[in-house]
Amino acid sequence: MNIKICKWYNNADSPVLLMVDDLANVWVDTSGNGKVGLGEDWGYDKNNKNSSYRYLNEVILKSYPNIKTTFFVPLGPRVGMIENSNIKFISKRIDCDEQTKSFFRQINDSPKYEIAYHGTTHGKVGKTTSDFIQEWELYQSLDQAIESINKGKKIYKEVFDGYPKGGKYCGYKGGKYGDESIDQTGFLWWNRYFNKDMGTASKCDIGKDFNPLTNFDIKIFGKNNVIDIPATVYGGMFNGCVHLNINTIKGIAKSILKPWLINKKYKELQYLLNNKLVISIQEHISPARNDSRRQKPNIFDDKESLHMIFEYLKDKNVWYCTGTELAEYYFIRNNIRIIKKNKQFEIEVMYDKKIQNKNITIKISNTSAEAIILPNGIRMKGNKNVYNIPIIDGVYTII
Ligand SMILES: [Zn+2]
Missing domain, CATH: 2.60.40 (Immunoglobulin-like)
Structure with missing residues (x-):
C-alpha cells in the first residue's frame, strides 16, 4: 500500500481560476450621456441593471455556477489612462461610503469570489497612453514601496475586515523593488506574470527561457517563499476564430480554417490539463478607458470565447478555486x-x-x-x- 499526496485538490488535472482585473470604484462615461451604459463602469455602478458586475454574473457566469473568480482591485482612487481627457472619468476609493464598502465586502464574502490586492492608484498618467507609469515602477526605494502597500492594506482591512492574502502587480510590472516589497509585507501569494497562451508565451518577456512546464505552473519567490501563481490563459483566446470579418480575404480564409483554428486552441487547453498545469484565465471587468482605446482582454468582447473555454472544461477533471484556495493547497502539500x-x-x-x-x-x-x-x-x-x-x-x- 502506498499513499501519495495529490498535486491538486480532489486529484484534479488542473486548478481553474478566472482572474478579473481592475474591478474598482470607477466609471468612464464613454458615451458622454451622463448615464452608466453597458460596459462603462468598473464596479462604480455596483450591481445595477447596466453594471459590469451584473454582466459578469448574468451573462458570463450564469451557466457555470462552479467557476470561482478572483478580482484584482485597485483600492483607489484609480487613475485614468491619460491626463486632460475629454471623457468624463469618475474614480473614488472603495471605502468612500458605506454603500460602496458593503458592495465590495459582499463580493469578498461570497465563497465563489475573492478580492485580491492590486495597488491603490494603479500608477501615474502622462500626456499619452504610452507615458503611463505602473504603480510599482513609481517606487524609488523599498521603504517607499512597503509604506504604500501598508497604506493600501489598511484601506483593505477597513473594508474587508482582514488583510489581503494575494495580489498582482499593476500591468505585471514589479519595478526594481516589487518582489522584495511583496516578500516583506506578508502576502501568501502573488501573480507576477501573464504567460498568455502557448502561441504567444514563447515570444513574450520570458523569451527563449520559456518552458511551459515551469512557466504555467506555480513557483515561489523571496525569503518567505511567496507563492507565485501565473496567469496562463488569455480570456479572448478564441476571438480570432469566432469574430470573423468575411468581407476581407483574411476573414474568408479564416472562416474556411475555422474548425482547424478552434481545434488548435483547444489543444492549448488540453496541454495544460495533460501536464497538470494551472488554468488561470485572464480578463478585465470593463473595456472602457478615457484614452478612447478598449481595454483588452475584457469580459464584454470575450463573451463567446469565455463560454467556449468554460464549455470545454465542463466535463474535464478540474478544480475550480480562488487564488487563495490554490495557494493554500500548494502550501499545505509542500509543508x-x-x-x-x-x-x-x-x-x-x-x-x-x-x-x-x-x-x-x-x-x-x-x-x-x-x-x-x-x-x-x-x-x-x-x-x-x-x-x-x-x-x-x-x-x-x-x-
Ligand atoms: Zn490592472
Missing part, C-alpha cells in the same frame, strides 16, 4: 508529511502559518481499502482510492 505505519498514518504538519482550508487530497494505491476513519472518528469514503481529508492531529485508519 506536510505522511507518516505511514501498516494500515494507519499520521500527518506531520511542518508549518506554523495560519491556513484557512486545511484539506489535502491523497491517493492510496495497491489496496482494496474502502474508507478512512479520521482521528475524530468520522468515516470517510473515497472515490477510486482518492480521499479529500481534513488535516487533524492523530491517527487515520484505512479500512
Whole structure:
C-alpha cells in the first residue's frame, strides 16, 4: 500500500481560476450621456441593471455556477489612462461610503469570489497612453514601496475586515523593488506574470527561457517563499476564430480554417490539463478607458470565447478555486508529511502559518481499502482510492 499526496485538490488535472482585473470604484462615461451604459463602469455602478458586475454574473457566469473568480482591485482612487481627457472619468476609493464598502465586502464574502490586492492608484498618467507609469515602477526605494502597500492594506482591512492574502502587480510590472516589497509585507501569494497562451508565451518577456512546464505552473519567490501563481490563459483566446470579418480575404480564409483554428486552441487547453498545469484565465471587468482605446482582454468582447473555454472544461477533471484556495493547497502539500505505519498514518504538519482550508487530497494505491476513519472518528469514503481529508492531529485508519 502506498499513499501519495495529490498535486491538486480532489486529484484534479488542473486548478481553474478566472482572474478579473481592475474591478474598482470607477466609471468612464464613454458615451458622454451622463448615464452608466453597458460596459462603462468598473464596479462604480455596483450591481445595477447596466453594471459590469451584473454582466459578469448574468451573462458570463450564469451557466457555470462552479467557476470561482478572483478580482484584482485597485483600492483607489484609480487613475485614468491619460491626463486632460475629454471623457468624463469618475474614480473614488472603495471605502468612500458605506454603500460602496458593503458592495465590495459582499463580493469578498461570497465563497465563489475573492478580492485580491492590486495597488491603490494603479500608477501615474502622462500626456499619452504610452507615458503611463505602473504603480510599482513609481517606487524609488523599498521603504517607499512597503509604506504604500501598508497604506493600501489598511484601506483593505477597513473594508474587508482582514488583510489581503494575494495580489498582482499593476500591468505585471514589479519595478526594481516589487518582489522584495511583496516578500516583506506578508502576502501568501502573488501573480507576477501573464504567460498568455502557448502561441504567444514563447515570444513574450520570458523569451527563449520559456518552458511551459515551469512557466504555467506555480513557483515561489523571496525569503518567505511567496507563492507565485501565473496567469496562463488569455480570456479572448478564441476571438480570432469566432469574430470573423468575411468581407476581407483574411476573414474568408479564416472562416474556411475555422474548425482547424478552434481545434488548435483547444489543444492549448488540453496541454495544460495533460501536464497538470494551472488554468488561470485572464480578463478585465470593463473595456472602457478615457484614452478612447478598449481595454483588452475584457469580459464584454470575450463573451463567446469565455463560454467556449468554460464549455470545454465542463466535463474535464478540474478544480475550480480562488487564488487563495490554490495557494493554500500548494502550501499545505509542500509543508506536510505522511507518516505511514501498516494500515494507519499520521500527518506531520511542518508549518506554523495560519491556513484557512486545511484539506489535502491523497491517493492510496495497491489496496482494496474502502474508507478512512479520521482521528475524530468520522468515516470517510473515497472515490477510486482518492480521499479529500481534513488535516487533524492523530491517527487515520484505512479500512
Ligand atoms: Zn490592472
